Amino acid sequence: MTETKTPATPETPKTPTATTERGLIPLPANAARALTLIGGAATAASAFLAWTWTAEFPGDLTVYGYPGGLQWLTFTGGILIVLFALAGYGVRGLRWLTPAGNNAPLALTALGALGTTWFTVIAIAAKLGGLVNLEPGGYIAAIASLLPVIGAFALPEPTGDTTKETLRHYTAKAEKIPAATPTTPWQQRLIITAVTIVGLITFTYGIDTAYGELFIGYLILVVFAVWALHTAGLLDRFSHLVTGNRSFTLAMGFLAAIAFPFTQTDDHYANIGVNILIFGTVALGLNIVVGLAGLLDLGYVAFLGVGAYTAALVSGSEFSTISGVQFPFWASALTGAAASLIFGVLIGAPTLRLRGDYLAIVTLGFGEIFRIAVNNMDGDSGPDITNGPNGIPSIPDLDFFGFNFGESHDIAGFTIGRFANYYLLMVLVMAIVVLVYTRAADSRIGRSWIAIREDETAATAMGINGFNVKLIAFALGASLAGLAGTVSAHVTYSVVPNPYQFAGSTPPNSAFLLAAVVLGGMGTVAGPLLGAALLYLLPEKLVFLQDKSLLAFGIALILLMRFRPEGIIANRRRQLEFHETGQLDVPDTETLADEPAVTKAGA
Amino acid sequence: MxxxxxxxxxxxxxxxxxxxxxxxxxxxxxxxxxxxxxxxxxxxxxxxxxxxxxxxxxxxxxxxxxxxxxxxxxxxxxxxIARTFQNIRLFANMTVLENVLVGRHTRTKEGLWSALLRGPGFKKAEKASEERAMELLEFIGLAHKRDHLARNLPYGEQRKLEIARALASExxxxxxxxxxxxxxxxxxxxxxxxxxxxxxxxxxxxxxxxxxxxxxxxxxxxxxxxxxxxxxxxxxxxxxxxxxxxxxxxxTPFEGAPGEEEAAEVAAAEAHAEAAPSTKGDTQ
Incomplete structure (x- = not known):
């Protein structure tokens, strides 16, 4: 324990002294702080003005006294600035917002509010054709949102040699986050519940955004707000809270997922929800293969296809080539998963002897073989199994004991539509997949997957049968994708070969699945789900990108890999792999309570 | 024999x-x-x-x-037969304990189903594995670093850990x-x-x-x-x-002058490094 205390703070800027630190913008510190507070309030207030004269711009920003559409985002941004500014003043009850007392969260929220507001103003001018379309309120909002940014960057911070370095100080995470005041288990659960609710509201808002501009504004604000929370150290504190209450958090997460359709009035958004879930579930299955076992599989979507086609064939559809067969759902789900498992083993057995790049190329080939084979099994160029490019349409809706998934149901005053029904079923499937993932990862088999990923030669020298273990990962991943496929066949009414390709502009396809895993964070549960949600929502909301969406993704992925290679939600291992931070991996012995020591004492 | x-x-x-x-x-x-x-x-x-x-x-x-x-x-x-490698091949991004647990692979047999169902047998086996791994870590003197990532250990400890990992396969x-x-x-x-x-x-x-x-x-x-x-x-x-x-x-002949001189030098350096009080072991 003695060696663990090596301090990771080289410069320790504990108490800011005005002599060595000054703001980037020359202003007295008091004025700067006041400016952030006033600017934040002004930004929030400006949302109540009319920004444009016509309702042609979506969201109706023409009303004085009531924010609409994008103005709500500016309003939220302003409120966040005010909160962080007050926390900076040390107002009792808000100090927990910035435990380390750094200014980065304030600067980042100010930038976020500036981003959304200016984006809105520019979007109005661009869409309606000129600045003349702005009402005075628009100008006021633009100027008001600039004030907190000026204020935040006038706050004293240690100056670096270059402006770039100084700027980094303004957006850097606090170096040492003081331990949270001890909380009782009930308080902890209360906090987790509150965070879950806020998360659900935020997420629901994102899905429900009715037009592309609103979604972009939302993304800007959310990205900066989350970044701000990260620099404040609140995310670290929360994740520590989560590790102490893992099962409770998981339960809350699922409750929130179940609650989602009840917050929706339009079944269209439940449709988006169910598609995100299908996409996310498959991405989580791929995460076993890529994130844990380290096998780069570029044809993974084929297993989703196998599951979907199997379910379609036994669904009782009149176009199914196996006529007259109608399995109950549990049976077709099992058949779909089993069929995918068999395909996984068939494809895996010859290919898993290859390593690295070779495996990627071969799986890419097999993925394409699946699609082309399905395209050709139409009775002309091959046996008549899949009806070729026409696919298998009119797949009947599921029916559980008289509960027809195709109809709307009223549950406790809420109307649950068709897609909401499937959404709830998909939540169940996802729960199974999450359970399988977490349990498999934390076991002898999971450790051997990670060992294989880390160093295959050493792993086999430790007695791990590399081929067997990889095949299990491959087959397990395949069957989970197949399971999700069986539901997706029913959700979409029909299965056709086209979506099961390597790359396309809409998810799911193998490239998007892999991107979801990498973007979200390999080796985590929440990462691929978040990645899948983002990758599904972006093309769905940003319709104007059309065929350029792939290009946009390429750029986004490159940027992400440059600045955060471990993904949005970082696995502890990955984080350390990409950022050499010395002793950071040392279990938090002093700042936070340590449970490992207890188990150690027992061992 | x-x-x-x-x-x-x-x-x-x-x-x-x-x-x-x-x-x-x-x-x-x-x-x-x-x-x-x-x-x-x-x-x-x-x-x-x-x-x-x-x-x-x-x-x-x-x-x-x-x-x-x-x-x-x-x-x-x-x-x-267990082995270590000339250039250390630890599982760099796994913790010290996990490295040793991987070494236990051949002496445990819990498969995927057991991991998914988490019966009493699974928990017992995991606990036994962990206890055995901790014994080994104590044996090589790394028990206090069980939760460190292997890559962050100093070189000498990485060598030791590799030996512990090999020993874990009994x-x-x-x-x-x-x-x-x-x-x-x-x-x-x-x-x-x-x-x-x-x-x-x-x-x-x-x-x-x-x-x-x-x-x-x-x-x-x-x-x-x-x-x-x-x-x-x-x-x-x-x-x-x-x-x-x-x-x-x-x-050069092993018992020749340069070799012995060198050995004496090394012994002297070691004795020096070991600090004053312990003078028992460096007579040879």
Whole structure:
């Protein structure tokens, strides 16, 4: 324990002294702080003005006294600035917002509010054709949102040699986050519940955004707000809270997922929800293969296809080539998963002897073989199994004991539509997949997957049968994708070969699945789900990108890999792999309570 | 004589036209520490890889306690031969404890289903594995670093951890490939003690080493490989005084003045580093 205390703070800027630190913008510190507070309030207030004269711009920003559409985002941004500014003043009850007392969260929220507001103003001018379309309120909002940014960057911070370095100080995470005041288990659960609710509201808002501009504004604000929370150290504190209450958090997460359709009035958004879930579930299955076992599989979507086609064939559809067969759902789900498992083993057995790049190329080939084979099994160029490019349409809706998934149901005053029904079923499937993932990862088999990923030669020298273990990962991943496929066949009414390709502009396809895993964070549960949600929502909301969406993704992925290679939600291992931070991996012995020591004492 | 733990018969390894190991016969008996020396490129590591199944020998067989080993690394480990690597091959992004737990792989059998269902058997096995791993970590003195990532350990501790990981597979024979490479004299001496402690657990040890003091101190028998062939095998004295070994590998006479001077220098440096109070051990 003695060696663990090596301090990771080289410069320790504990108490800011005005002599060595000054703001980037020359202003007295008091004025700067006041400016952030006033600017934040002004930004929030400006949302109540009319920004444009016509309702042609979506969201109706023409009303004085009531924010609409994008103005709500500016309003939220302003409120966040005010909160962080007050926390900076040390107002009792808000100090927990910035435990380390750094200014980065304030600067980042100010930038976020500036981003959304200016984006809105520019979007109005661009869409309606000129600045003349702005009402005075628009100008006021633009100027008001600039004030907190000026204020935040006038706050004293240690100056670096270059402006770039100084700027980094303004957006850097606090170096040492003081331990949270001890909380009782009930308080902890209360906090987790509150965070879950806020998360659900935020997420629901994102899905429900009715037009592309609103979604972009939302993304800007959310990205900066989350970044701000990260620099404040609140995310670290929360994740520590989560590790102490893992099962409770998981339960809350699922409750929130179940609650989602009840917050929706339009079944269209439940449709988006169910598609995100299908996409996310498959991405989580791929995460076993890529994130844990380290096998780069570029044809993974084929297993989703196998599951979907199997379910379609036994669904009782009149176009199914196996006529007259109608399995109950549990049976077709099992058949779909089993069929995918068999395909996984068939494809895996010859290919898993290859390593690295070779495996990627071969799986890419097999993925394409699946699609082309399905395209050709139409009775002309091959046996008549899949009806070729026409696919298998009119797949009947599921029916559980008289509960027809195709109809709307009223549950406790809420109307649950068709897609909401499937959404709830998909939540169940996802729960199974999450359970399988977490349990498999934390076991002898999971450790051997990670060992294989880390160093295959050493792993086999430790007695791990590399081929067997990889095949299990491959087959397990395949069957989970197949399971999700069986539901997706029913959700979409029909299965056709086209979506099961390597790359396309809409998810799911193998490239998007892999991107979801990498973007979200390999080796985590929440990462691929978040990645899948983002990758599904972006093309769905940003319709104007059309065929350029792939290009946009390429750029986004490159940027992400440059600045955060471990993904949005970082696995502890990955984080350390990409950022050499010395002793950071040392279990938090002093700042936070340590449970490992207890188990150690027992061992 | 005791029964042989490891018996290699006429092991030959050819890579195309190059014969890296030529018809080597070799035995390791229970409770023995055997050293394998030889100049660089003599085929020592290749021979190791043949023993552990990483390479399939072109000719010859390797048997462990009387049964011929299949040339598959994981089966060799399962049979009871564990190894470390010349350039450390830990699972860098796993914790110290996890590394050792991976070493337990062959001695546990909980599969995927057991992991998914999490019955009482699974929990018992995980607990037992962890206890055994912690014992090993205590044995090598890394128990306090169980939750560190392997990559963040200092070099000497990484070497130790690799040995612990190998020991976790409960081997009857431990193969160490240059266990003291890159170590300072103190660490080398600690490793010496560790190897003796391992031998005292009833595990035979076969080691490749370039540190002659280390090898000749430690080994009951030493074999010298030169150009893929076993030149000589015997006790430390026999090998040290063998003219062919001197010519091919040791170079200057081992008991000559420069060597002794050097050894004395090292001993003095060590004594100095060990600080004043402990003056018992450095008389030799």
């Amino acid at each position: 005791t029964t042989p733990v490891l018996e290699a018969r006429a092991v030959t390894m050819r890579f195309g036209g190059l014969t890296a190991v030529r018809s080597v016969d070799f035995t390791v008996n229970t409770g023995e520490i055997v050293g394998l020396i030889g100049p660089n490129g003599a085929g020592k590591t290749t021979f190791f890889n043949c023993l552990t199944g990483l390479y399939v020998p072109t000719e010859g067989t390797v048997s462990y306690k009387g049964t011929v080993l299949p040339p598959k690394p994981h089966l060799v480990t399962k049979a009871g 081997p009857g024979l431990l193969l160490l490939d240059e266990p003291t490479a890159g170590m300072n004299p103190q660490e080398t001496r600690a490793t010496e003690e560790l190897v003796f402690a391992i031998r005292d657990k009833g595990i035979a040890v076969l080691l490749i080493e370039h540190d002659m003091r280390f090898v000749f101190n430690l080994s009951d028998r030493v074999a010298c490989l030169v150009q893929g062939e076993k030149l000589v095998e015997g006790t430390s004295e026999v090998v040290q005084s063998d003219e062919r070994v001197i010519a091919a590998y040791l170079g």
